[in-house]
Amino acid sequence: MGLLRRFSNIFRAKANKALDRVEDPREALDLSYERQLEMLQKMRRGVADVATSRKRIELQAQQLQTSAAKLEDQARQAVAQNREDLAREALTRRQGLATELASLQSQHDQLRAEEAKLVEASRRLETKVQTFRTRKETIKANYTAAEAQTRVGEAISGISEEMGDVGLAVQRAEDKVSQMQARAGALDELMASGAIEDLTSTPEDRLQAELDRGAATPAVEAELARIRGELGAGPAGQRGQLPAHGAGDGEGEDRK
Amino acid sequence: MILRILGEGQFEVADDRIDELNRLDDAVQAAVDADDADAFARALARLVTGVRTVGRELPEEHLGPSDLVIPGPDATLEEIRDELAGGEGLIPDRPDSSRPTA
Numbered sequence: 632m633g634l635l636r637r638f639s640n641i642f643r644a645k646a647n648k649a650l651d652r653v654e655d656p657r658e659a660l661d662l663s664y665e666r667q668l669e670m671l672q673k674m675r676r677g678v679a680d681v682a683t684s685r686k687r688i689e690l691q692a693q694q695l696q697t698s699a700a701k702l703e704d705q706a707r708q709a710v711a712q713n714r715e716d717l718a719r720e721a722l723t724r725r726q727g728l729a730t731e732l733a734s735l736q737s738q739h740d741q742l743r744a745e746e747a748k749l750v751e752a753s754r755r756l757e758t759k760v761q762t763f764r765t766r767k768e769t770i771k772a773n774y775t776a777a778e779a780q781t782r783v784g785e786a787i788s789g790i791s792e793e794m795g796d797v798g799l800a801v802q803r804a805e806d807k808v809s810q811m812q813a814r815a816g817a818l819d820e821l822m823a824s825g826a827i828e829d830l831t832s833t834p835e836d837r838l839q840a841e842l843d844r845g846a847a848t849p850a851v852e853a854e855l856a857r858i859r860g861e862l863g864a865g866p867a868g869q870r871g872q873l874p875a876h877g878a879g880d881g882e883g884e885d886r887k
Numbered sequence: 888m889i890l891r892i893l894g895e896g897q898f899e900v901a902d903d904r905i906d907e908l909n910r911l912d913d914a915v916q917a918a919v920d921a922d923d924a925d926a927f928a929r930a931l932a933r934l935v936t937g938v939r940t941v942g943r944e945l946p947e948e949h950l951g952p953s954d955l956v957i958p959g960p961d962a963t964l965e966e967i968r969d970e971l972a973g974g975e976g977l978i979p980d981r982p983d984s985s986r987p988t989a
Contacts, residue, residue, distance in 0.1 A: 634916040637971055639956040642893075748894055755896060758947040766950065788952035796893050 643788070646795035656783035660767040663787050667760045670794050674753045677801040681749060684808045685742040687815050692735045694822060699728045705838055712845040721838055731818070738811050745804040752800045756793060763790050889951065890938050894959035897949060898942030911937045919967060927964040935960040 702725040709718035766786050770779050888905060891897045900908065911934040918927035938957060958967060 633912065634919060634971075635912045635955050635957060638958065638967070639953070641970060642956040643952070752894065755947050759950060762948045762950045785951050789950040792891060792952055792956070796891065800894055 642795060643792065646788075646791040656779045657771050659787060660770060660783055663790060664760075664764060664767060667756070667763065667790060667794065670797060671753070671756060671760060673801055674749060674756065674797060677804050678746065678749045678753060680808050681742055681746045681804050684811050684815070685739060685746065688735055688739045688742065688811065691815060691818055691822070692732060692739070695728050695732050695735070699725050699732070702728070705842055708842045708846070712842065714841070714845050717838060717841055717845070724838075735818075738814070741807060742811065745807055748800055749804050752797045756797050759790055759793050888955070889945070889953045890942060890955045890957060891953035892935055892938055892957050892959060893962070895935075895939075896947070897945040897953055898938050899945055900938065900942040904941040907941060908934065908937050919964065919971075922964070924964045927967070931958065931962065932960050 702721045706718045706721040706725070709715070709721060763786060766782075770782050770786070774782065888900050888902060889897055890900055890908075911930065914930040915927065915934055918924075918930045935957060
């Protein structure tokens with residue numbers, strides 16, 4: 632097996648490297664066992680890191696969902712006010728958030744997968760470490776250094792291989808976590824600056840302000856009409872009808 | 888023959904089934920040579936599935952070395968290439984090993 636053979640050799644060489652220098656095989660057992668315990672620790676930290684990173688993404692997704700819901704709401708208000716332009720803007724922004732959310736979702740799935748792999752690897756390693764510990768004690772109790780040599784070799788290369796495997800899983804998970812943390816950090820900054828909601832390069836507040844203004848207009852017009860009436864200033868003429876002004880200024884009854 | 892699929896565990900494969908896996912390995916090699924990431928992913932997936940199919944998974948208590956180590960199905964062409972080039976690719980160097988083995 633060409634490729635596999637090469638790959639396997641490289642893998643094993645790396646996995647076994649650490650213990651090459653140990654003279655007494657029984658000493659190697661203890662040394663290896665220490666490494667195993669360290670590796671178990673490292674794995675647990677790895678699992679915790681992945682979980683933390685995953686929770687952060689979940690939190691961000693929630694925030695984005697809230698923003699998306701708000702934009703949806705604004706779009707409805709805009710339609711109710713016949714402001715298609717504003718509705719369009721709100722929906723465009725919401726679309727942008729949806730893209731961001733989809734990407735978060737896929738990151739989340741990836742982290743979940745890494746987490747599951749690590750938990751699984753952790754469990755496997757724990758079982759092997761236990762087996763190793765039992766075997767280690769047996770070898771130390773029952774064999775002279777020379778006899779132990781062969782038995783130790785197998786146990787240690789078996790566990791080293793497992794640790795190489797597990798170490799790899801941890802490293803991959805860590806890489807993924809740091810990639811995602813960088814992204815999550817950038818997204819946090821965007822959200823803090825309000826820019827994430829600013830996907831069409833207008834401040835978030837402007838959309839709401841325009842909608843509020845739209846909602847306010849009829850009320851303002853009504854107020855205006857009331858005041859004009861009180862002042863006896865004549866009809867609350869529609870702005871579009873200004874040309875009529877010159878002819879019969881003042882009397883609403885003119886039209887009859 | 889004992890094979891390890893990275894991230895999955897060890898499998899025992901009868902010697903007379905190794906030829907099948909060899910053919911699958913050739914396809915992986917060809918994809919690496921051709922620098923074809925898609926073909927690589929497909930070939931690796933077939934190889935991994937092949938090992939799972941013809942092999943018998945060893946119990947977790949088993950403690951011994953493998954004759955062959957196969958990358959997990961999600962390994963990328965780039966990682967394998969790095970690894971084969973002796974770089975810090977798929978398999979991390981042990982932090983405490985300052986000297987490479989001869």
